[in-house]
Amino acid sequence: MMHESMSSLSAASTVGTSNPFPILELIGLRKVFGQQVVLESIDLKVRPGELVCVIGPSGSGKSTMLRCCNRLEEPSGGQVIVDGTDLMDRRTSIDRMRQKIGMVFQQFNLYPHYSALGNVALALRLVKKMSRAQAELTALDALNRVGLGERAGHYPHQLSGGQQQRVGIARAIALGPKIVLFDEPTSALDPELVGSVLEVMRKLRQIGMTMLVVTHEMAFARAVADRVVFMADGHIVEQGPPEQIFQSPIQERTRAFVEQRH
Amino acid sequence: MDNFVDQFFNLDLMWQSLPLLMKGLGVTLQICVVVIVLGGLGGLLLAVASDSRRLWLRWPTIVYVDFFRAVPPLVLLIFVYSGMPFAGVNLSPYAAVILAFLLNNSAYYSEVYRAGLQSIPPGQIEASRSTGMSRLQTMTWVVMPQAVRNVLPDLLSNTVEVVKLTSLASVASLGDLLYRADMTRSMSYNSSPIVLAALIYLILLWPLVRMVSRFERKQSQ
Amino acid sequence: MGGVQQFSQVFLDPAIINQYWPAIAGGLRVTLGLAAAIVVVGISAGLLLACLRCAGIRSLNALIIAFADIWRALPPLVVILIFYFGLPGIGITFSAWMVLFLTLSLVLAAFSEEIFWAGIRAVDRGQWEAASASGMRAITVLIWIVLPQAMRMSMPSLTNRAIAITKMTALGTVIGVPEILYQASSAQSFSGSATPLTMGALAYVALFLPFVILGRWLESRMNWRRH
Numbered sequence: 001m002m003h004e005s006m007s008s009l010s011a012a013s014t015v016g017t018s019n020p021f022p023i024l025e026l027i028g029l030r031k032v033f034g035q036q037v038v039l040e041s042i043d044l045k046v047r048p049g050e051l052v053c054v055i056g057p058s059g060s061g062k063s064t065m066l067r068c069c070n071r072l073e074e075p076s077g078g079q080v081i082v083d084g085t086d087l088m089d090r091r092t093s094i095d096r097m098r099q100k101i102g103m104v105f106q107q108f109n110l111y112p113h114y115s116a117l118g119n120v121a122l123a124l125r126l127v128k129k130m131s132r133a134q135a136e137l138t139a140l141d142a143l144n145r146v147g148l149g150e151r152a153g154h155y156p157h158q159l160s161g162g163q164q165q166r167v168g169i170a171r172a173i174a175l176g177p178k179i180v181l182f183d184e185p186t187s188a189l190d191p192e193l194v195g196s197v198l199e200v201m202r203k204l205r206q207i208g209m210t211m212l213v214v215t216h217e218m219a220f221a222r223a224v225a226d227r228v229v230f231m232a233d234g235h236i237v238e239q240g241p242p243e244q245i246f247q248s249p250i251q252e253r254t255r256a257f258v259e260q261r262h
Numbered sequence: 263m264d265n266f267v268d269q270f271f272n273l274d275l276m277w278q279s280l281p282l283l284m285k286g287l288g289v290t291l292q293i294c295v296v297v298i299v300l301g302g303l304g305g306l307l308l309a310v311a312s313d314s315r316r317l318w319l320r321w322p323t324i325v326y327v328d329f330f331r332a333v334p335p336l337v338l339l340i341f342v343y344s345g346m347p348f349a350g351v352n353l354s355p356y357a358a359v360i361l362a363f364l365l366n367n368s369a370y371y372s373e374v375y376r377a378g379l380q381s382i383p384p385g386q387i388e389a390s391r392s393t394g395m396s397r398l399q400t401m402t403w404v405v406m407p408q409a410v411r412n413v414l415p416d417l418l419s420n421t422v423e424v425v426k427l428t429s430l431a432s433v434a435s436l437g438d439l440l441y442r443a444d445m446t447r448s449m450s451y452n453s454s455p456i457v458l459a460a461l462i463y464l465i466l467l468w469p470l471v472r473m474v475s476r477f478e479r480k481q482s483q
Numbered sequence: 484m485g486g487v488q489q490f491s492q493v494f495l496d497p498a499i500i501n502q503y504w505p506a507i508a509g510g511l512r513v514t515l516g517l518a519a520a521i522v523v524v525g526i527s528a529g530l531l532l533a534c535l536r537c538a539g540i541r542s543l544n545a546l547i548i549a550f551a552d553i554w555r556a557l558p559p560l561v562v563i564l565i566f567y568f569g570l571p572g573i574g575i576t577f578s579a580w581m582v583l584f585l586t587l588s589l590v591l592a593a594f595s596e597e598i599f600w601a602g603i604r605a606v607d608r609g610q611w612e613a614a615s616a617s618g619m620r621a622i623t624v625l626i627w628i629v630l631p632q633a634m635r636m637s638m639p640s641l642t643n644r645a646i647a648i649t650k651m652t653a654l655g656t657v658i659g660v661p662e663i664l665y666q667a668s669s670a671q672s673f674s675g676s677a678t679p680l681t682m683g684a685l686a687y688v689a690l691f692l693p694f695v696i697l698g699r700w701l702e703s704r705m706n707w708r709r710h
């Protein structure tokens with residue numbers, strides 16, 4: 001049952017890593033808070049179907065970079081291009097673009113006054129202008145994909161942290177995004193609940209969902225990521241396949257960070 | 263004792279004045295509805311403005327709110343009712359009462375709503391905006407429902423204050439509940455009509471006051 | 484330009500200001516005295532009632548709750564009229580000042596009782612238990628452990644409520660207490676100018692605005708701590 005709906009999604013989404021055009025491209029991204037430079041000349045490409053993990057010490061700017069990708073954080077300079085559209089262009093409707101960019105938050109940020117189904121269906125009704133029935137059907141499908149179809153009527157406070165985060169993922173993928181941004185999706189979870197969330201992400205990866213994931217889960221990054229980006233002090237220090245980053249990093253800072261984490 | 267009963271609980275007099283007081287109650291309720299609806303709406307707009315990041319919007323709003331919270335409503339009413347005519351602005355008692363109470367009450371409602379808005383974690387807004395919902399949609403469907411629920415006791419207690427406030431309309435000789443009760447008192451030299459008015463206010467407001475306490479208790483737990 | 488000049492002539496006439504500011508200042512003194520008396524008596528009474536309610540005596544609590552409910556539900560002007568015009572009929576005569584003071588003190592007592600009670604209840608039960616376990620008597624726990632925390636939590640609501648109620652001293656004008664509004668209104672009818680009303684309003688702003696700002700500050704500090 002779950003498998004079926006998974007494959008139906010893969011047909012709809014952009015599969016095939018052969019596509020040369022990146023879904024997300026950051027060019028010379030820069031962010032300053034007052035006097036402090038948080039991000040400096042960030043260049044990054046995420047291609048269709050890729051799962052890119054961003055690791056690095058806290059305060060390295062990785063969450064800020066992620067939040068610049070849908071302009072929850074306003075970049076101070078540089079370009080953010082999603083699916084061929086420049087997000088910084090004044091003619092670009094950011095609300096329309098955000099339908100293509102799902103986001104999953106560290107603190108889940110579920111709406112406490114809506115059920116799991118309501119959380120997922122709200123944007124479908126208001127943004128996609130679906131009818132109530134159509135929105136609920138789509139929302140239920142998304143909940144099924146994260147294995148929570150049976151909890152559709154539950155309110156956030158009736159769900160465990162791991163379940164709440166999976167509702168958060170369902171909310172992000174229900175809109176049929178081109179890419180999903182994950183901001184430390186398991187950091188607020190009790191250790192025994194982390195697995196279920198990572199499992200859902202792994203399945204999304206299998207069906208070709210493009211994902212950019214800021215995470216502290218080194219084992220996950222190592223096992224599942226197509227590419228790992230190491231950030232420190234607002235710069236991308238090094239990026240490459242997980243084997244490179246975790247086993248034979250080129251940069252000394254990467255080595256120090258990775259070793260310390262093991 | 264008889265004297266006390268006759269002065270405050272003269273049932274005959276109460277019975278006689280009841281129809282007149284009921285007419286006054288109608289006026290009182292009418293003012294209440296207008297002030298609660300318009301004041302609530304105005305307060306909501308002020309709250310959004312005073313929470314705005316735009317300084318030219320925020321600071322005038324805060325000055326407005328603090329000014330009208332510092333001036334007693336009766337002072338406002340008398341200013342509007344007997345001061346404005348000097349500047350050639352003649353308002354009917356009804357319009358004067360509504361205007362004065364709106365100025366006063368929108369400021370109070372604004373503070374209640376502002377507390378409600380501030381009780382919403384920023385993550386709620388970010389989550390909503392990240393799904394492509396507009397600022398207005400986010401406000402309407404995500405922020406306001408939660409904000410209102412968080413400040414329900416204060417909204418309710420402010421509404422009680424509005425009903426009590428309307429008793430000041432009598433000063434502008436508007437035919438509200440207290441005005442008619444006081445007229446009957448001054449003609450009969452007996453306080454029973456005002457005691458009757460007090461009882462009517464109690465019947466109207468006691469359930470609301472109880473509800474405020476109950477909500478507050480639930481929230482502090 | 485002419486409009487502005489005309490406006491200031493009506494609402495801020497220098498000659499009128501000069502003539503009537505002593506009267507307004509006198510009113511300010513009366514308002515100030517009343518406000519201070521009401522705040523001290525009202526809040527102390529409210530605190531006392533809230534503490535009595537902690538004793539958990541059922542019949543006493545019912546009385547306290549009824550008191551708080553009634554005085555929160557009645558419009559003060561109604562009570563003022565009953566006291567001022569009704570009580571002499573049964574041989575009790577209070578001065579207008581006393582009527583205003585009594586009414587508003589009772590109202591403030593009712594409100595502050597509820598505020599303090601909410602604060603006391605919001606103090607973690609563990610505080611009572613920890614203190615009792617160390618052998619303190621209930622009254623000692625209340626005074627030294629619970630009340631200080633409850634008071635701190637109650638400060639913002641208490642400040643705002645105290646302002647709202649002491650502002651009602653303006654109701655004294657209806658029964659002839661020579662406070663700010665009374666002075667301003669009578670000056671207005673003597674002088675035939677709206678200027679005294681402006682002066683009155685400004686006197687209130689000068690008196691209450693600092694407290695409004697204080698209340699706002701206390702509130703934001705509480706929010707800041709909660710987050």
